Amino acid sequence: MSRILIVEDEESIAELEKDYLELSGFEVEIETDGSRGLGRALKEDFDLFILDLMLPGTDGFEICRQVRATKNTPILMVSAKKDDIDKIRGLGLGADDYITKPFSPSELVARVKAHLARYERLIGSGMPENEIIEIRGLKIDKTARRVYINGEEKNFTTKEFDLLTFLAQNPNHVFTKDELFREIWDMESVGDIATVTVHIKKIREKIEYNTARPQYIETIWGVGYRFKM
Numbered sequence: 001m002s003r004i005l006i007v008e009d010e011e012s013i014a015e016l017e018k019d020y021l022e023l024s025g026f027e028v029e030i031e032t033d034g035s036r037g038l039g040r041a042l043k044e045d046f047d048l049f050i051l052d053l054m055l056p057g058t059d060g061f062e063i064c065r066q067v068r069a070t071k072n073t074p075i076l077m078v079s080a081k082k083d084d085i086d087k088i089r090g091l092g093l094g095a096d097d098y099i100t101k102p103f104s105p106s107e108l109v110a111r112v113k114a115h116l117a118r119y120e121r122l123i124g125s126g127m128p129e130n131e132i133i134e135i136r137g138l139k140i141d142k143t144a145r146r147v148y149i150n151g152e153e154k155n156f157t158t159k160e161f162d163l164l165t166f167l168a169q170n171p172n173h174v175f176t177k178d179e180l181f182r183e184i185w186d187m188e189s190v191g192d193i194a195t196v197t198v199h200i201k202k203i204r205e206k207i208e209y210n211t212a213r214p215q216y217i218e219t220i221w222g223v224g225y226r227f228k229m
């Protein structure tokens, strides 16, 4: 039986969601405090989370961010304001779905079922654990194509992600800009080795504490770059 955690401080709403989900055969737990909800979400095994945004303790944004940093479990965010939904999307927190209050219970149940089915297909397909590279607070999730610095997700373009991952997978190896360009961009690409410099600069702005003294990607003057291990 699928187990769902609802984190919602309006008890009447939480109970309504719980009733409908239980009628559909789900096991449902409720937490009305954000911090307690986050603690349980991280420690216990749930199959899906339904998170309200505005909560006492830890808010829904933060719960979503912290859960997503370690779990692939589907997350449905619930908000009373359409603006908040836009904000969650913009933040790229990794939520799977967004529902605006008031919503019909049957709509909620339908969405929960759809996300669980999709998630179970992923799990059931014997999908291996996400492949992750972790170096001094930098975490690259190769499977989900996400990058985190000290737990905070950073948005990367496709090429920035490919370049960073390539360098991190070959630490201490000095690559010339030519080599990097050939590795990451295909032959038909518009651009030249200056593209590499531009991308390295953008990556540093996202991952380095001090871009003047990079601790991850080092410039080897007159040669190229290397990822420091």
Ligand code: CA
Binding pocket: 008, 009, 010, 052, 053, 054, 055
């Ligand atoms: Ca609330």
